[in-house]
Amino acid sequence: MVEFLPKVTEINPPPDVDDGEDEVEPLSNGPEQRSLKEEGQQGTRRHHRRLSSMHEYFDPFCNADVYYGPVTDPRKQPKPHRLNRTRTMSVFNKVSDFKNDMKDYSLKRRGSEDDSFLSSQRNRKFFIDNVDMALDELLASEDTDRNYQITIEDTGPKVIKVGTANSNGFKHVNIRGTYMLSNLLQELTIAKSFGRHQIFLDEARINENPVNRLSRLITNQFWNSLTRRVDLYNIAEIARDSKIDTPGAKNPRIYVPYNCPDQYEFYIQASQMNPSLKLEVEYLPKHITPEYVKSLNDTPGLLALAMEEHVNPSTGERSLVGYPYAVPGGRFNELYGWDSYLMALGLLESNKVDIARGMVEHFIFEIDHYDKILNANRSYYLCRSQPPFLTDMALLIFEKIGGKNNPNAIQFLKRAFRAAIKEYKGVWMSTPRLDPITGLSCYHPDGIGIPPETEPAHFDTILLPYAEKYNVSLENLRKLYNDGTIKEPKLDAFFLHDRAVRESGHDTTYRFEGVCAYLATIDLNSLLYKYEIDIANVIEEYFDDEYFDENDGTVTDAKHWRKLAKTRKDSINKYMWDEKSGFFFDYNIKLKCRTSYESATTFWSLWAGLATNEQAKIIVEKALPQLEMLGGLVACTEKSRGPISIDRPIRQWDYPCGWAPHQILAWKGLSSYGYEQIATRLAYRWLYMITKAFVDYNGMVVEKYDVTRGTDPHRVDAEYGNQGADFKGVATEGFGWVNTSYLLGLKYMNNHARRALGACSPPLPFFNSLKPSEKKLYYL
Ligand SMILES: OC[C@H]1O[C@H](O[C@H]2O[C@H](CO)[C@@H](O)[C@H](O)[C@H]2O)[C@H](O)[C@@H](O)[C@@H]1O
Numbered sequence: 001m002v003e004f005l006p007k008v009t010e011i012n013p014p015p016d017v018d019d020g021e022d023e024v025e026p027l028s029n030g031p032e033q034r035s036l037k038e039e040g041q042q043g044t045r046r047h048h049r050r051l052s053s054m055h056e057y058f059d060p061f062c063n064a065d066v067y068y069g070p071v072t073d074p075r076k077q078p079k080p081h082r083l084n085r086t087r088t089m090s091v092f093n094k095v096s097d098f099k100n101d102m103k104d105y106s107l108k109r110r111g112s113e114d115d116s117f118l119s120s121q122r123n124r125k126f127f128i129d130n131v132d133m134a135l136d137e138l139l140a141s142e143d144t145d146r147n148y149q150i151t152i153e154d155t156g157p158k159v160i161k162v163g164t165a166n167s168n169g170f171k172h173v174n175i176r177g178t179y180m181l182s183n184l185l186q187e188l189t190i191a192k193s194f195g196r197h198q199i200f201l202d203e204a205r206i207n208e209n210p211v212n213r214l215s216r217l218i219t220n221q222f223w224n225s226l227t228r229r230v231d232l233y234n235i236a237e238i239a240r241d242s243k244i245d246t247p248g249a250k251n252p253r254i255y256v257p258y259n260c261p262d263q264y265e266f267y268i269q270a271s272q273m274n275p276s277l278k279l280e281v282e283y284l285p286k287h288i289t290p291e292y293v294k295s296l297n298d299t300p301g302l303l304a305l306a307m308e309e310h311v312n313p314s315t316g317e318r319s320l321v322g323y324p325y326a327v328p329g330g331r332f333n334e335l336y337g338w339d340s341y342l343m344a345l346g347l348l349e350s351n352k353v354d355i356a357r358g359m360v361e362h363f364i365f366e367i368d369h370y371d372k373i374l375n376a377n378r379s380y381y382l383c384r385s386q387p388p389f390l391t392d393m394a395l396l397i398f399e400k401i402g403g404k405n406n407p408n409a410i411q412f413l414k415r416a417f418r419a420a421i422k423e424y425k426g427v428w429m430s431t432p433r434l435d436p437i438t439g440l441s442c443y444h445p446d447g448i449g450i451p452p453e454t455e456p457a458h459f460d461t462i463l464l465p466y467a468e469k470y471n472v473s474l475e476n477l478r479k480l481y482n483d484g485t486i487k488e489p490k491l492d493a494f495f496l497h498d499r500a501v502r503e504s505g506h507d508t509t510y511r512f513e514g515v516c517a518y519l520a521t522i523d524l525n526s527l528l529y530k531y532e533i534d535i536a537n538v539i540e541e542y543f544d545d546e547y548f549d550e551n552d553g554t555v556t557d558a559k560h561w562r563k564l565a566k567t568r569k570d571s572i573n574k575y576m577w578d579e580k581s582g583f584f585f586d587y588n589i590k591l592k593c594r595t596s597y598e599s600a601t602t603f604w605s606l607w608a609g610l611a612t613n614e615q616a617k618i619i620v621e622k623a624l625p626q627l628e629m630l631g632g633l634v635a636c637t638e639k640s641r642g643p644i645s646i647d648r649p650i651r652q653w654d655y656p657c658g659w660a661p662h663q664i665l666a667w668k669g670l671s672s673y674g675y676e677q678i679a680t681r682l683a684y685r686w687l688y689m690i691t692k693a694f695v696d697y698n699g700m701v702v703e704k705y706d707v708t709r710g711t712d713p714h715r716v717d718a719e720y721g722n723q724g725a726d727f728k729g730v731a732t733e734g735f736g737w738v739n740t741s742y743l744l745g746l747k748y749m750n751n752h753a754r755r756a757l758g759a760c761s762p763p764l765p766f767f768n769s770l771k772p773s774e775k776k777l778y779y780l
């Protein structure tokens, strides 16, 4: 292994200082750095002040804004009083010819190891004299594939020298191994983003147990990076969208419901305050039709969400501000439907209740103004929804904010349930989503044409035969088909189902391709069963068992809703349950037959509480073994997915991918049927995979994982790629629902499992190493 030698070797002992200023050796001596350093020697090199004990008792794990804030900045410290120390001339190379001469020799010598650092046990710190140079050098040496990440795929020396704090950087120690080096890269990148040129860095911060580090980052940093809250100044940034690339998408744009004049004024004010942002503000019409939605494809925009009024206590001035919400991450920079629920679970775990609650406020607003919980709040999502979770989300927040002892919480719950009932009736139990014969529901949104937010090549295989038929390029075919010049009923049918696939949240999977709008899925009908039960309970307890619906004038009680739930459960059993395989399958309402695609959403029947104990046992015995992989539950079985080829590429919601929502719902469902040990086993697998990728791939946390891949599970090349993998230096947000899954999964882990995860012990060796009594904890 090649080690970096400090360019200037210390021949004298570490310098004493006599006036509070001295020089330290920066990290390394790579060729580029050498010239930088030489520049420094010619007079531009910065000096730092000795910091007495300022850095010695700082929490090594505090948030970056504090850790790299002014309090720890050597340059921001008041100049210390001159100390009455003996001056040693050796320190001052700029005034001492003797010292300058020594530099020539020093190039050939190794730096002395800082013995005091090596032997000390606690509070070991490094001093980085020049963050920029250190970054350059670290990347030049260790990032051999030049992707600004230090991973196990880089073939650098895997060791670098850094100055120690107790020698003021004069003596050095080695930092070794991918994990520590990549953490060093992350910390330097963050320090730089805070404008820091010099830092003290705790060894503990780059050597932190990865389980602690990741959960700390999720709780203290990732959620913050994913949180949005609209105000007058940030709307242009919040409206930013990388998905659409038309000329009309260049300027940020916000669409406001026709009956929200206050919001319209607010956004006009925002655009006038900063004309250079070119924020465009448009009213939406009262009736939003699929034709209208299609007409916005080239001029997409963000859709307004719920806002509250703030009164400035000193001026009395009133202004609007958006409720906070979290975005999933990567290219998904807007409020999503089911992502929000899944993130809310993690946000509540991190005690960030206001953000989770803000998302419910937005859902109530969306149901009021857009008639549904939107796939996400962009104009091109106006026609479709996503898997419904509002009742459970509202109940969890309700409990967290005081439950029945807090009148405000009760009001919140009642508003959320009024909205959920409107959504239930208007979206899921109406045409075209409701199948009147079975009483079951399908994902079946309106819409016209090709979804504009998808990656351009996604539909090429489907469109190519039509481009050949009309002898036009693919690009022209897209235009001609979208504007209705070319009429192709088969394409219409394909895109009807494609839109349904996107509404299902499972975009895309061969389970749904060309058929989704006609499938009563176990996913959706489990969720609706849960709605019915939740609504019954809330009506009984908080509406005095008499709910007047002002939208349709009906009065219902808990019994009515329990009956709806029972009817749905009976239909699910009749049309979907397959005892032989142990799966609940989707039911095709057109062909009137049960399908046989084996999906991890069969566990949603447990999450919703609709399966019997006997069915749960059969699912555990028969379905689970088909879906349990190295890294947790896979989205569907390989057999169901079928063979893959150039013409039949991998789909992201199919084998071998695993998704956080599937894990989270299965853990909860299994636990509630008495199979907590299986949930623990599955959680260990999932957490192992996330931790492994985090450790080996520069702190990476991605949207989905290949649960069959031991070494690089983050590597999924499907559709728009893997969100969360593309960052330089440091990952700052993780991915919303994976962040949640990590926090929730850890709740199943005892100390032993946590330690094993921290050491990245693969599931099988870990399970095999357990004593018989411990094996029981994992249902082994
Ligand atoms: O842009 C392509 C598709 O992207 C979204 O789907 C995926 O990301 C969502 C956000 O994390 C998630 O809710 C969904 O389950 C993913 O498959 C979007 O929801 C689709 O409508 C869109 O076409």
Ligand SMILES: [Ca+2]
Residues within 6 Å of the ligand: 142, 143, 144, 145, 146, 147, 148, 149, 150, 151, 154
């Ligand atoms: Ca690299």
